[in-house]
Amino acid sequence: MSRPARLVLFLVAAAGVAALLVVAFLDLPPFGSPFHPYRDRAVAAAVAHATANVVGSVTFDQRGLDTLVEETILLGSVAGAAALLRPSKEERENTTVPEGGRVLEATKLTGYLLLPVTLLVGIDVVVHGHLTPGGGFQGGVLLGTAVHLLYLTGHYRALDRVRPLPVFDSGEALGAAAFAALGIAGIIAAGAFLGNILPFGTFGELLSAGTVPVFNIAVGVEVASGVIVLLAKFLEQALRVQREAVS
Amino acid sequence: MVPSADPAATHLAPLAFTVPIIVACLLLALGRRLPRWAVDGLATTTAAAVAGIDVLLLMAARDGRVVTWAGGWTPVDGTTVGIALVADPLGVGAALIAAILMLCALVFSWRYFDSAEAHLHALMLLFLAGMTGFVLTGDLFNMFVFFELMGAVAYALTGFKIEDPTSVHGALSFGVVNSLGAYLTLCGIGILYARTGELGLAQLAVALRGNPPEALLVTAFVLVLTGWLVKAAMVPFHFWTADAEAVAPTPVCLLFSGIMVALGVYGTFRVYHVVFAPVLPAPGVQCLFLVFGAVTAVVGAVMCFAQRHLKRLLAYSTIAHVGLFLLAFGTLDAAGTEGGALYVAGHAGIKSALFLMSGVILNRYGSVDEIDLHGRGRHAVLLPWLMPLAGLALAGLPPFGLGMGKAVAEEAVATAGGWWAVAVFVLVSAATGGAVIRAALRIYRGTGRAPEASPPGTEETSGTDEEAEVSGLLQRVPLTMLVPIVVLLLGALALGVVPGVSEAFHAAASRFTDGAGYVARTLGAPAPLPAPTAPSGWTLSGVALSLLSSAMALAFALAALHHDRLPATLRAAARPVAPVLRGVRALHSGHVGDYVAWLFVGVAVLGAFLAAGAL
């Protein structure tokens, strides 16, 4: 199809889809209405399991199966991206690591200062996921990003040293495996897959919500390792992998 | 008190997808340190274990459904916050097919990809987990998540041969189109949730009970179906299929073609029967699937016959067969569903065996171009017999299971659609079978004219530069590649000859179409048994039609091979077909923008069609 033909075809079809959407939207309950039957049940269930962050309760306790699969998607995608970004037959990996570019001294200093802060905030977001906004995924992303401040402030070599990839490769897989294994532990201990098997504790305290914080930590480990591995593969492609000189 | 099977059986459903996930994690964690044989062994054993779990679950679900509430959130007074896994015989049967095909694929790949680390095996196991979960879950959003798992892993598997330009290109088109379809599905889920506040299939059905067929439901139905139908490769959502299946590694093609596209059909009709059957009038939906099924079947068959790239030919034949699945399931009754399910199972065996044969050809001769391979296989021993046989079986040769499914389905669509639907069945299966036989005769017997050097720059994908998947071409076919082929063909044969198969499929189909029973059993109410209907099986007319389509397949193949010897009148009659064929081929442009435009055309047309029928 030529470009104009494709565009016209799409616009006509999109108009049809838009009409479908509009007629459906007109039948929806008004924006901001108090009709949320699932919400009412989910809040009650979260309070019953002493989980202050209801989103955390839905994510890991009530609809934990969704999250198990979500983490498996992450695992599969990181493994898949790693496989797709492996050096191909005619490429090799540069062993000399480029030390990149000039970065302002002030930027470097800020990077150094913010690295530990970001790590701490990331850990806080993971650990308090069942009490305050956040959780394993959000904290894990912050942790994974924090390490890359080293590259961004011009220390790719330092990053390469503090980031032994095989460790994080395994860390990601073991985090995901821990999630699945906790699911099976639910069968053994409570007779229900992904059942909440730990004591619920007191509402609002650090040790509460049963297994939710444990799931948060498993996911945090997986996501942080996953982000590190993923970005490492992209960094390798961008900085190190080169086509073999034809000899 | 709800009659429940053995309580231990309720733990089988989650194990069926958790076990492969855990093993995949282990493979990824230890992959570098394990020797290749251990990786192969572990992956194969896991696939076998999943198949075993599926068999146990199938036995437990034989007389009904096994319901598992994840997290132990069993409904109280019909409401809950949890996710149900609902295993009914048809769903578990699909999971079992997936596990068996995975087993064959993994055995076949023992000699494959010498360089790859454990990534391929881990991804394959995650793919199996995704497929298994998709058919077992009883929750719409959970279906979406498993669908995305299947999708994400499948994109990576499709592009796995990174040295092959077509491979990465096909994977990207697949990824974009399939993801967009999934997002439309999610929009549909969002609209349904806004209206009902529910996500479980059974809970949605309860919340919608007594609702008039309004515009919102039409939109939600079409949007939810879009993702599933993209996976199912229904025209005009099918464009990614040939591009992806022609370029993926052979063991992956086998799973895509054998079961993944059929799961799209499964999702479509699962959602219809449980959630939408009471609120959308059946005649409109039936008509929709008859029309779209027939168009899909014809487009797939025509494109299939026009291919010279062996794997592309098989991919288009899969699209043609998906059209036939849609016709059969689209009758919406137990008989048609029984025929469709048998057809899917038989097709899985035959088509997978054919894909494995194309893999053997690729790794032995370094090409999958039928013209280029003319007569190259003269000295081969077993495949020259097996490949035409599989072609005949694809056309419906009795007593293969595919033929029985075809016979049962034909009878059902004749009642629902009319004689033309039967004609589509016969012609389409003959054309796809004929294309396979043509290729087999050309490659293994050197039938027809020897190739002339084809002019460079022709606008078609030939398959001469396809990258072989082993280091160095094979001198002889190893046993690990031959055994899965023979096993798959024998399995397809057994489906048609073992007594009781038809009865079992009929029972499964009547459960599948009984949406009210599904809802009641899931939410813990006693479920009335559906009124028993008589199972069909082989009938005289069915055998006759199947023999007819097999004979026509042979005739098509010979006519294509010796077209210069056909009578002049026949050739003149065929001449106007050429520009039409060129036009249809030109639409399959490999351009992702085109594919997305067609995706929206499909959604709009589906919506208009259904709105006209329902409102």
Added chain:
Amino acid sequence: MTAAIAVALAMVAITATAVVFTGDPVRQAVTLSVFGLTLSVLFLLLQAPDVALAQIGVGAAVVPLMVMLTLRRIRRHR
């Protein structure tokens, strides 16, 4: 509250359009980051801090880094 949500929604829609109609991927990557900012404001306005956090983590750092590294790899190849 409604007014604030309406304004934020308009900004989300406008920025998304700007992202789509920016043909050059390098420029688009910067605008994509801005789009992520507007989304996070909208999410917090709609009382979804968990989602806003996830959007900030993904949209402000990880995705831009992946896109820019991809572009660098491609530029180096050419």
Added chain:
Amino acid sequence: MTLYVYLVAGWLLLVGSLGIVRSRDLVHTVVCLSVAQSGTYVLLIAVGYQRGATAPVFGSTTPPSENVVDPVVQAMTLTDIVVSATVTALLLALVIQIAKRHGTLDPDHLSSLKG
């Protein structure tokens, strides 16, 4: 207001798809796909909103009340965001390989799969 909110969600979906159709560079295609997906975030979060309610996070101080927005759609959106990030990563990885194998990223010039 209701129609306006949902129309913005629909607009994101459609304009992202339009971007894919018009795209001349595959990196641009992948980014447009993520814009299309953000339409689903907006739709879901808007569905869960309730006027005057706060986030479904009680912390250790606030007493649990019913007047909170829907946590279920927020959990769904979180999953959606994870899917978006991972699919973007996979597709970008494929784009890198396409650039290497084809030497171009313009979909109009990729011609390895036709017919």
Added chain:
Amino acid sequence: MNPWLAGAVALLVGGLGPALWLGARRDPVHRLVGLELGGAVTVLILLLLSQAAGQSSYLIVPLALVLASFAGTLVFTRLLSSRP
């Protein structure tokens, strides 16, 4: 409308608006200015919104944004130039 919210709307229109304008026009470096301005304004808006909702737990969001947008801006300052 409480004053915190009014302030947030004012910043939304008067701060984030110009940032969008800068961030969606001309070459990447100009857009980067828009992104930097947008990041700073968004942090303020998120702070005001936390106040407006009376939820101190929301404050983690602007905090995370400060950290992430520092990294995000560095991505561009580092990779927009031609050096590796």
